[in-house]
Amino acid sequence: MLKKMDIMITGVGGQGVVLASDIIGETAIAAGFDVKKTDTLGMAQRGGSVVSHVRLGEKVWSPLIKEGEVDLILAFEKLEAARWSHYLKPGAIVIINDYEQPPQSVSLGQEKYPSNDEIFAALKRRTDKIYLIDGNKRAKELGNVRTLNIFMLGCLAAFAPMSSKVWQESIARRMPENIREINLKAFELGRKEIESVRIGTH
Amino acid sequence: MKKTLQLLSGNEALALGAYHAGVQVASAYPGTPSTEILENLSRFKDIYAEWSTNEKVAMEVGMGAAYTGARAMVSMKMVGLNVAADPFMAASITGIIGGLVVITADDPQIHSSQNEQDNRHYARLAKVPMLEPSDSQEVYDLMGYAFDISEEFDTPVLFRTTTRIAHSKSIVDVKRERIVVNAQPAFLFNPQKYVMLPVNALPRHALVEKRMERLAEYCETFPLNKVIWNKKKIGIVTSGVAYQYALEVFPEASFLKLGMTWPLPQKMIKDFAAKVDKLIVIEELDPFLQDNIKAMGIKVSGKEFIPLVGELNTRIVTESSIGAGLVPESEKPEVLTPAQGLPRRPPLLCPGCPHTGIYYTLNTVGQRAKLLESKEPQEPKLIITGDIGCYTLGAYPPHNVLDTTACMGAGIGQALGMEKAGVKSKIVAVIGDSTFLHSGITGLVDAVYNDGHITILILDNHTTAMTGHQEHPGTGVSAQGKETQSVDIESLCRGIGVKDLKVINAFDLKALRAGLRDSIDREELSVIIVRGACAMQVRKREHPRKVDAEKCTQCGTCLKLGCPAIQTADGKVYIEPTLCAGDICQLCEQLCPQKAIGI
Numbered sequence: 001m002l003k004k005m006d007i008m009i010t011g012v013g014g015q016g017v018v019l020a021s022d023i024i025g026e027t028a029i030a031a032g033f034d035v036k037k038t039d040t041l042g043m044a045q046r047g048g049s050v051v052s053h054v055r056l057g058e059k060v061w062s063p064l065i066k067e068g069e070v071d072l073i074l075a076f077e078k079l080e081a082a083r084w085s086h087y088l089k090p091g092a093i094v095i096i097n098d099y100e101q102p103p104q105s106v107s108l109g110q111e112k113y114p115s116n117d118e119i120f121a122a123l124k125r126r127t128d129k130i131y132l133i134d135g136n137k138r139a140k141e142l143g144n145v146r147t148l149n150i151f152m153l154g155c156l157a158a159f160a161p162m163s164s165k166v167w168q169e170s171i172a173r174r175m176p177e178n179i180r181e182i183n184l185k186a187f188e189l190g191r192k193e194i195e196s197v198r199i200g201t202h
Numbered sequence: 203m204k205k206t207l208q209l210l211s212g213n214e215a216l217a218l219g220a221y222h223a224g225v226q227v228a229s230a231y232p233g234t235p236s237t238e239i240l241e242n243l244s245r246f247k248d249i250y251a252e253w254s255t256n257e258k259v260a261m262e263v264g265m266g267a268a269y270t271g272a273r274a275m276v277s278m279k280m281v282g283l284n285v286a287a288d289p290f291m292a293a294s295i296t297g298i299i300g301g302l303v304v305i306t307a308d309d310p311q312i313h314s315s316q317n318e319q320d321n322r323h324y325a326r327l328a329k330v331p332m333l334e335p336s337d338s339q340e341v342y343d344l345m346g347y348a349f350d351i352s353e354e355f356d357t358p359v360l361f362r363t364t365t366r367i368a369h370s371k372s373i374v375d376v377k378r379e380r381i382v383v384n385a386q387p388a389f390l391f392n393p394q395k396y397v398m399l400p401v402n403a404l405p406r407h408a409l410v411e412k413r414m415e416r417l418a419e420y421c422e423t424f425p426l427n428k429v430i431w432n433k434k435k436i437g438i439v440t441s442g443v444a445y446q447y448a449l450e451v452f453p454e455a456s457f458l459k460l461g462m463t464w465p466l467p468q469k470m471i472k473d474f475a476a477k478v479d480k481l482i483v484i485e486e487l488d489p490f491l492q493d494n495i496k497a498m499g500i501k502v503s504g505k506e507f508i509p510l511v512g513e514l515n516t517r518i519v520t521e522s523s524i525g526a527g528l529v530p531e532s533e534k535p536e537v538l539t540p541a542q543g544l545p546r547r548p549p550l551l552c553p554g555c556p557h558t559g560i561y562y563t564l565n566t567v568g569q570r571a572k573l574l575e576s577k578e579p580q581e582p583k584l585i586i587t588g589d590i591g592c593y594t595l596g597a598y599p600p601h602n603v604l605d606t607t608a609c610m611g612a613g614i615g616q617a618l619g620m621e622k623a624g625v626k627s628k629i630v631a632v633i634g635d636s637t638f639l640h641s642g643i644t645g646l647v648d649a650v651y652n653d654g655h656i657t658i659l660i661l662d663n664h665t666t667a668m669t670g671h672q673e674h675p676g677t678g679v680s681a682q683g684k685e686t687q688s689v690d691i692e693s694l695c696r697g698i699g700v701k702d703l704k705v706i707n708a709f710d711l712k713a714l715r716a717g718l719r720d721s722i723d724r725e726e727l728s729v730i731i732v733r734g735a736c737a738m739q740v741r742k743r744e745h746p747r748k749v750d751a752e753k754c755t756q757c758g759t760c761l762k763l764g765c766p767a768i769q770t771a772d773g774k775v776y777i778e779p780t781l782c783a784g785d786i787c788q789l790c791e792q793l794c795p796q797k798a799i800g801i
Contacts, residue, residue, distance in 0.1 A: 012547065025209045025371055035209060036337070038370035040313070047766050048549035061446040063337075063370040066516040068535050079544060086538035103547040107769040108600060108761055111545035122541035145780070 004057030005160060006065040009152075010084050011076030012101050013048045016149030019174070020074070021052035023153060024160070027170040028056040031162040038063040047104075049080060056161075074156050076135070076148065077101050082119040088126035095155050095194070097135035097148065131155070131197050138189055144179070147186035154190020164191070210374045212367040215338040216277075216305065217242030219345025222378040225249060225275045226300075226387070227267035229260035231640065232669035233279030234314040235368040236307035240277055241672070244681040253672055253681040256610070256640040257282035261289040261304070268293075268302035268358075269396060270387035273349050277305035280321045281609060285641070287324070290358065294328040295406045296396055297356035297413075300384060301349030308364045310486045311513035316590070316609060318511070320487035325360045325464035326494075329410050331417050332360040332464035333426075336445040338372045344426060344461060346378060353383075355413050355420070360464070364486065366443045366513060418465045426461025429474055436528060437478025439471065439491055439502070447519045448484040451529060466494055475500045482528070486514050548598060553767040554743075554783020556663050556708035556734025557593045561601040562763050562789070563714045564630065567722075570602045584722065585620060585627045587613035589642070591634035592668045593661050600764045604632070611641030617656040618649045628722040630657045636666040636674040639689060643698075649727055650699045657721040657728045660691060661708075663736040671739060691731060700729045708734025711792045737783050745801045746782035747791055749775050753798035760790040760799065 007024060011017040018039050025037045033056040040051050053065045067086055072093045075081030081096045088094070096119075105111040114122075123130055133155060139148040150171060157167050168184060175183045210218065216239050220228070228251040230240035244251040254260035257278040264276035278286060283306050293302060306324065309315040325332035331351055335341040341363065352359045394402050421427060436455040440448050441463050448457070458474045460466070475481045475495075483492040483504035492504040507526035509518060517537070523529040551558055565571070568584030588594055588604035589611065597604040606616055617631040633642045638660050649656060666672040673679045678688030695703050702724060706717045714732070721728035746767075754775060760768050767781035768790060777790070777799070791799045 013549070022209070022371070029207060029209055029373060034373060036370060036372045037209075038366060047547075047552065049547040060372075061449045062516050063366060063372065063443070063446065064515045066450075066520075066535065067537050079547070082541045083544055086540045088538075102769055102771075103545045104550055104764065104766060105545050105599075107766075109758075109770065110599075114544060118543075122544075125538055 004055075006069055006071050007054040007056075007074065007156070007160075008065060008070045008072070008084055008087055009052040009054065009074045009076070010080040011050050012080065013050050015050070015076045016146065017050045017052050017076060020149040020153055021054050023170055023174055024054045024156070025056075026174070027162050027167050028054075030166045030170055034058060034060045036060045036063040049083065051080075051084060072156065072159055074152055076152060078116075078119055079103070079114060082114060082122040085122040085125060088123070090126055091129065092127045093159055094123050094127060094130045095152070096130065096132050097152060098132050099136045129199055131194060131199055133193055133197055138193060139186060142182060142186055142189065144182055147183055150183040151186040151190040151193070154187040155194040157187070157191055158194045206376045208374050208376055209371050210338045210342070211238065211369060211371045212335070212338050212341045212363055213238035213369070214242055215341040215374050216345060216361075216363070218374075218376065219342040220275050220303065221246050221249065222380050223301075223345050223349045224273050224380060224382040225349070226272040226382065227264065227274040228252070228277070229254045229263040229274075230277040231255070231257045231260055231282060232666050232672040233282050233307070234669055235309060235363075235365040236277050236279045236282070236305060237669045237672065238368075239305060239307075240681060243275075247682070251681050253674060255675055257286035258289060261286035261293065264302055264304070265289060265293045265296075265298070267387070268298035268300045270389045271300040271384045272387040273301045273383065275303045275305065278307070279315065280306050280308040280319055281315060281317065282306075283321055283324055285610065290324070291328055292398060293358045294330050295398060295403060295410060297406075297409070298352060298358060300387065301352035302358040303345075303348045303352060303361050304358050305361045305363065307368050308362060308487070310364055310366070313365050316607065318487060320490060321360075321362055322463060322490040323488070325362075328358075328360070329414055330357050330360050330464070331355065331421075331462060332362055333461060334362050334441045334463045335367060335461065336442050336459070337367070338370070338374045340426065340461060341367065342374050342376065347426070351420075355417055356409075357413055362442075362463075364443060364513075414465060418468065421462045421465055421467045422469050424462045424467070427467050427470060428459050429470070430457040430459060432456045434478045435480065437474055437481050438484055439474070439481065439495065440484045441491065442486060444484045444486050444514055447514050447516045450516045451519045451523055460491070463491065466491070468498055471495055471498065472500065475502070480528075484508055484514075484519060549595060550766050551592065551595055551764060552737045553765050553781045554737030554740065554787040555592070556732070556736065557596065557661055558763055558765060559708055559711055559714055559789050560659060560661065560718075560732045561593075561596045561603050562793070563711065563718055564603040565601050565762070567715065567718055568603070574602060581625065581627050583627055585617070585625065585629045587616040587620070587629070587631045589613040589631075589633040589637050590668075591637050593632060593634055596632070600762050610637055611645055614642055614645030614649055614656075614658055617658070618645070618652065618654045621654055621656055622652075628657070630659060630722065632659045632661060634667075635660060635662040635664065635676050635691065638691070639675050643694070646695065646700070646729070647698050654727050655725055657718070657730065660729060660731045662691060662731050662733045665736050665739060667736045667738070671736065695729050700727060702726055702728040703731070704729070705731045705733055708732045709787055709789060711789060735786075737786070740783070740786050743782075743784045743786070745784045746779040747777050747784065747788070747799050747801065748779075749777055750798045750800065753796045755796055755798075757795060759795055760793055763789055763793065765790065
């Protein structure tokens, strides 16, 4: 079993990044790990770039992951995967939700949203293990696009040293009853999805 | 797993630690990164918790409570302590009866502040003890000591966290249960202690100095000041989150880890220094520990290689220590540059934000676009002094509508100062409702009293939005959810003597333009209350707007609103239906010259 794992979750304010990283932390504690997590939100509104560091291991000191030592990036938005590529360690895993939310500078025509090639080129400086998944579509099919974050956790779970049962328990604990079932389904769907997605198919 | 293990943020651990330590009265004004402390405390119904009008009042509420023997806690961000500095200094000299703990949450790296001040200096200035945790467990544990120290030494205790402590989560073993020391507080007559006339204050000063001598003894054996012996080639004195980075970079060094950073344990430090070959300090921001250790006559280095500016992290500590020859070159991380050319994603005003319409109006009436085009600095046709809140984001494109932002409530006084200095342009001050009640009122009184002709825009979204929607005196709801008397901003302005007062719907562009023009042309002071609910508090979002592709000429006018829902793809404008606020806003529909936007 892995002794330590440094996970970075990236996305846009409002996508549920912080809740997802909380659940990873709580799951890791339940599995007996030491955990630290920290969110960098900048100012508090929606729409800005969000990144969350989650570190688990026997003993964790710094809450921030050192550049070049991230084991896995879970990106809720495509551009936000590339933005943190310099944090990856060689051979790390990158799971990207195939979804574009253009920043305002792009809508105003001042800057260009990067192409898939540009995004992958940034990541491939460190790794080829890139999984592109259609999270928003799957979450919508499930009936609620807001389950995206738990679907993404399902994808991550395939690589994390915690069992499905522990994941399900901590998700159930965090979700109010009316959305508990749909989120548990989203988690399972994510787990299955990642198995069917081949790396390097893009 | 023991049931007592919880994953808590520093702020959550702080609230729980204070609750278990028997806090009875808690007061605060919201400010990143301190806000969640009072939010968490307000959920305990067996204590009193309030959002105060500002940090100064919060401190005074805390003092009053502590004078009666109750345990009280006051929390604020670091610049809040500037506002509260007057009563904080007074609390130091009078001392307390019940424990008084003052939380200062500092913001290295300026994640969400206007400066990077290091509030450890306040402990020395005010002559009070200071505690500094390095993770959530220490936050919780130190809260167990804070009130006891306060009561034993008759002093407020300064408790200093930083953003990285306040907003990081780590495991906390919740060991204690709530104990209330003094269940029936009472105020006892004692003017020598509480009435700071010169005749009483001078003897109190002598007591303060005695208190610091006793604290200097106490800190030598304080359990969270500890020496961790390892190899003695390098000895590191550190505190706060810097301890965590130092541990990763110097796994073989010996540490003097301080949980109490004022006063400093002189004997402990001298003893530690004598036993190591080289003494260094690793600390964020100012050389607070380093300068004070130097003053003890001890040879020490730190800020010669550790940066003064910004938050530290493991990489920065590694690289700067390599530079100083303390870590071998072989440890140098092979670091990639961030991917180049990616569009930035700064925080924005939300879709349906009630500030969008007035900012579009200020931008166009003030011809602000010309300012950016001009190569030489020029005086804006309409000078706009700003303030602190979501609306500070109006400084970014496409609005570009703020000329100043300094501190809470500063905009009104600044506007008056510019007018009295004799500038030729019209001057507008922009301030939010919570900020106006915090410290804008006195500025308005000054402007009315001194016959200012400025225009003051009070952007009233009926909440403290920036910090996450806290109640304030204008909302009529307390921190603990009780209905209460709300301050009526119109009556308040009228009572101060404002003659020209307008209230305008934040989503009516025509009325905003007409009202603004009328006010700035007047030879008298004018207040416009721009009223509209914060979009994040409006649940009902019906009928997202659509762009009729046949009518749209791609003129780009709607994009100037800066609404995140209005986007372009392949050169064509569209409105993202999941983001559009719909009926509550309709600004783009009002603005479109082609009438191409509708349901």
